[in-house]
Amino acid sequence: MVVASRVKKVVLLQPASAGGNFEYIAIPRQGMLFLSGALAQWEGEYLYEREIWFEDRCGVIDPDKDLEGVDILMVTALINEAPRGYQVARLAKEYHPEILTIGGGPQMGPLSEEAFEHGRFDVIVQREAEDIIGQLCDILLTRSTGERNAYLEKVPGISYLKDGRVTQTRRSGLINPDFVELPDFHSIRDLTPENPMAGGVIETTRGCTESCTYCQVIQQFLGYRLISRETEVKRLAQLTELAADGLIHSRNGNFQVFISDDLHTPPLRAVKFRDERLARLQAWKDHTQNMYMICQARAEIGQDLELANAMLDANIKMAYVGVESDNAENLKLVNKRQEPGQMHTDLTTMNDMGFSIVAMTIIGLPYDTEESIMELADWVTQVSRYQTVNFLTPLPATSNWDTLVPLNEHGELLAEGEMRPYHLYTGRQFVHQDERWTMAESRDLFDRYSARLTPVDDLYRRIFRILRNYRLRLASTSRDLGDNITSRLADATESLKSWSDPVSMAGREFGENISQRVGELSEKLRSVSQPLANARQEVVENIGTDVSELADSLKDLSGPVNDGSSDLAANISSRINDLTEMLNTVMSDSRRGRTTGD
Numbered sequence: 001m002v003v004a005s006r007v008k009k010v011v012l013l014q015p016a017s018a019g020g021n022f023e024y025i026a027i028p029r030q031g032m033l034f035l036s037g038a039l040a041q042w043e044g045e046y047l048y049e050r051e052i053w054f055e056d057r058c059g060v061i062d063p064d065k066d067l068e069g070v071d072i073l074m075v076t077a078l079i080n081e082a083p084r085g086y087q088v089a090r091l092a093k094e095y096h097p098e099i100l101t102i103g104g105g106p107q108m109g110p111l112s113e114e115a116f117e118h119g120r121f122d123v124i125v126q127r128e129a130e131d132i133i134g135q136l137c138d139i140l141l142t143r144s145t146g147e148r149n150a151y152l153e154k155v156p157g158i159s160y161l162k163d164g165r166v167t168q169t170r171r172s173g174l175i176n177p178d179f180v181e182l183p184d185f186h187s188i189r190d191l192t193p194e195n196p197m198a199g200g201v202i203e204t205t206r207g208c209t210e211s212c213t214y215c216q217v218i219q220q221f222l223g224y225r226l227i228s229r230e231t232e233v234k235r236l237a238q239l240t241e242l243a244a245d246g247l248i249h250s251r252n253g254n255f256q257v258f259i260s261d262d263l264h265t266p267p268l269r270a271v272k273f274r275d276e277r278l279a280r281l282q283a284w285k286d287h288t289q290n291m292y293m294i295c296q297a298r299a300e301i302g303q304d305l306e307l308a309n310a311m312l313d314a315n316i317k318m319a320y321v322g323v324e325s326d327n328a329e330n331l332k333l334v335n336k337r338q339e340p341g342q343m344h345t346d347l348t349t350m351n352d353m354g355f356s357i358v359a360m361t362i363i364g365l366p367y368d369t370e371e372s373i374m375e376l377a378d379w380v381t382q383v384s385r386y387q388t389v390n391f392l393t394p395l396p397a398t399s400n401w402d403t404l405v406p407l408n409e410h411g412e413l414l415a416e417g418e419m420r421p422y423h424l425y426t427g428r429q430f431v432h433q434d435e436r437w438t439m440a441e442s443r444d445l446f447d448r449y450s451a452r453l454t455p456v457d458d459l460y461r462r463i464f465r466i467l468r469n470y471r472l473r474l475a476s477t478s479r480d481l482g483d484n485i486t487s488r489l490a491d492a493t494e495s496l497k498s499w500s501d502p503v504s505m506a507g508r509e510f511g512e513n514i515s516q517r518v519g520e521l522s523e524k525l526r527s528v529s530q531p532l533a534n535a536r537q538e539v540v541e542n543i544g545t546d547v548s549e550l551a552d553s554l555k556d557l558s559g560p561v562n563d564g565s566s567d568l569a570a571n572i573s574s575r576i577n578d579l580t581e582m583l584n585t586v587m588s589d590s591r592r593g594r595t596t597g598d
């Protein structure tokens with residue numbers, strides 16, 4: 001029997017993003033799922049009860065209320081999520097001085113000093129940590145601050161503070177990528193048939209066979225490592241089960257699966273890995289009939305028809321392809337082994353075979369000019385169905401981090417000791433000094449370039465719309481009380497939430513932080529549902545109308561940018577304020593017993 005004190009509560013947090021690669025809002029990143037799985041299988045001093053909190057999915061965490069009774073908080077963050085990650089970790093310590101905090105991910109690993117300073121973490125883990133996380137948690141829970149360091153220094157691949165200075169332990173060797181066989185989807189907060197994932201996600205490799213200079217993946221995941229064939233099949237079976245249980249959204253039994261490998265199909269020259277992938281894909285057919293799969297690949301599969309056909313047979317119908325640039329000098333400079341002319345031929349072949357291609361482009365490379373960037377847009381839209389775009393952005397641990405001169409949020413040179421404006425590290429503007437474009441000019445260029453594309457965000461907007469309709473249908477069939485005003489308000493709130501993600505995904509917040517505030521507003525609406533049920537009908541009706549109109553405006557804002565978008569964002573922002581005030585009044589009236597009206 002488990003003794004109560006042996007059970008410890010862990011919250012694994014992925015903070016809200018400030019934009020960037022938005023499809024990841026629809027599809028969870030898996031770092032926390034594997035760490036949670038590692039804690040589940042750990043056999044040590046304690047049993048760990050886990051909750052994985054994706055702020056983009058579950059709404060923002062309240063470090064005071066939501067971390068009450070939690071023993072350990074773990075935070076991972078990409079670069080533009082880092083400020084929020086630091087904030088939550090810092091507040092966690094302020095509200096709950098006993099809580100233990102662990103940071104990690106591609107930002108905090110290489111910049112652990114910054115993470116200690118701004119997030120006040122106890123420990124930062126470097127790179128992957130499934131094999132040490134159980135041991136680390138046990139040490140933090142059992143050893144007092146004074147004696148802890150003697151134990152921490154034996155844990156490989158972590159940083160901690162020793163006499164006020166950051167100390168890092170060495171790690172040799174790489175983690176077996178299927179150390180945790182099955183990601184722990186069941187610990188995701190609020191994952192229910194009423195609120196399923198938009199699609200499944202599967203990891204079959206870590207790292208990459210290539211070495212592009214700007215890439216952070218190869219810094220975070222060293223070496224190209226495949227999970228075993230058996231684990232692959234088990235993970236596919238897990239997804240089928242999740243879909244059958246309603247935890248992945250499906251239609252007529254079919255559902256989407258995003259293969260999160262940074263390079264699922266190795267190029268022909270990586271013979272051993274390529275042959276292995278081919279054999280696996282040929283065996284996948286029996287396990288993926290109900291899946292519509294999406295992967296990241298190189299255009300070179302257009303020259304490897306055997307592999308390309310195996311992908312199609314396994315139901316991989318959509319491929320994200322790193323096009324980056326059509327300028328040969330740029331490609332050479334970033335160590336991208338590809339020829340522009342060959343790229344065109346390969347993409348044409350892939351299109352003809354029936355792949356739906358998402359071309360990932362990077363602008364602002366050293367040989368780019370405004371003219372060449374616009375030409376890239378014209379070309380890339382001919383050879384791909386959807387596109388993504390990012391400005392060249394320096395990322396920690398890549399060579400650009402030290403060589404490109406950073407700017408502050410006003411586009412001026414960053415002062416000594418000033419923190420970089422991470423919320424702008426979304427790929428939508430230059431965050432470093434460049435003699436061709438200022439930060440503001442680069443933003444303008446980004447908008448003009450994007451306007452020529454068919455953004456993949458359009459696709460995800462559609463997925464969110466489908467999910468929204470699904471949720472609304474579900475809500476209306478499961479209602480006991482019929483179509484009363486409060487249930488209509490609940491529908492409107494659902495609709496509101498479902499449009500805030502596309503707005504954030506499409507980067508249409510115009511500095512108004514709309515997605516986060518809509519999350520807070522929805523939370524407030526939920527918390528006032530009882531007082532609202534007793535409030536005067538016209539009050540509820542007014543609120544219901546305002547919420548519906550707000551949802552409509554969010555829908556407009558998630559569409560293509562136009563001259564009025566920025567004003568609309570400001571207008572939405574002020575209406576959120578008005579609604580919040582109205583709800584506060586309902587709350588205080590309720591407390592004063594005035595909810596039934598005069």
Ligand code: SF4
Nearest residue numbers: 208210211212215262
């Ligand atoms: S191919 Fe993609 S994942 Fe691999 S190094 Fe280049 S950018 Fe990174």
